[in-house]
Amino acid sequence: MCLVAEQIRGLEAEQLKRLEGCERPERKQVLALARLRGLGLGSAWVLVMEFFGWRDFRNRREVGAAAGLTGTPYASGESAREQGISKAGNRRVRALIIELAWVWLRYQPNSALSRWFDERYGRGGKRSRRIGIVALARRLLVAFWRYHEFGEVPAGAELKPV
Numbered sequence: 001m002c003l004v005a006e007q008i009r010g011l012e013a014e015q016l017k018r019l020e021g022c023e024r025p026e027r028k029q030v031l032a033l034a035r036l037r038g039l040g041l042g043s044a045w046v047l048v049m050e051f052f053g054w055r056d057f058r059n060r061r062e063v064g065a066a067a068g069l070t071g072t073p074y075a076s077g078e079s080a081r082e083q084g085i086s087k088a089g090n091r092r093v094r095a096l097i098i099e100l101a102w103v104w105l106r107y108q109p110n111s112a113l114s115r116w117f118d119e120r121y122g123r124g125g126k127r128s129r130r131i132g133i134v135a136l137a138r139r140l141l142v143a144f145w146r147y148h149e150f151g152e153v154p155a156g157a158e159l160k161p162v
Contacts, residue, residue: 015045026053029148036147037158038107043100051093052148060142067094069138085134094137101137112155113139 019027019041026048033044057063064070068089074081087094105114113136121132143154153159 012042015041029053033144033148035159036108036144036154037160038103039100043096046092046096047144048148051090052145057145057149060145063142063145064138065089067097067138067141069094069097069134069141093141097137097141098133101133101140104136104140108154108157111157113143113157115156 019030029048029052030041030044033039033047034041051066055066057066061070065086066089068085068087068091070086072083072086074083104111105117108114116139117132117136121129121135124132140154143152143157146152147154
């Protein structure tokens with residue numbers, strides 16, 4: 001366990017070193033995302049470098065689809081049903097944003113997204129909350145994209161002091 005903790009500290013130090021010596025726009029983007037309470041430097045790094053930094057999204061639907069967080073409808077004749085999420089996007093980003101959705105509920109309880117989740121899925125059972133967390137993850141990823149692209153802080157979200 002000590003070796004893993006040491007390796008993680010080494011990776012975090014490497015990321016900080018890269019950010020300090022860099023004048024590219026990605027540096028500002030990572031630091032801006034990391035200002036949101038509940039988001040660490042590592043999470044912001046992955047979101048910017050693997051998702052937001054290399055592709056221009058035109059709308060929220062493209063953001064959700066690129067992460068594989070959109071629905072997969074099935075329609076044949078009179079039969080129509082939902083088959084769950086597509087999982088056709090970036091697997092690492094999808095796993096990260098679902099983890100961040102749980103963290104968001106803990107560290108941003110007064111945000112509009114957390115209140116939406118509590119109203120819609122908070123009183124439900126375990127299965128309902130797991131379904132709801134995917135919906136929250138999709139909404140959260142779109143909110144991060146809007147913050148990254150347009151500077152719109154998610155409604156009710158707290159920022160860390162500079």
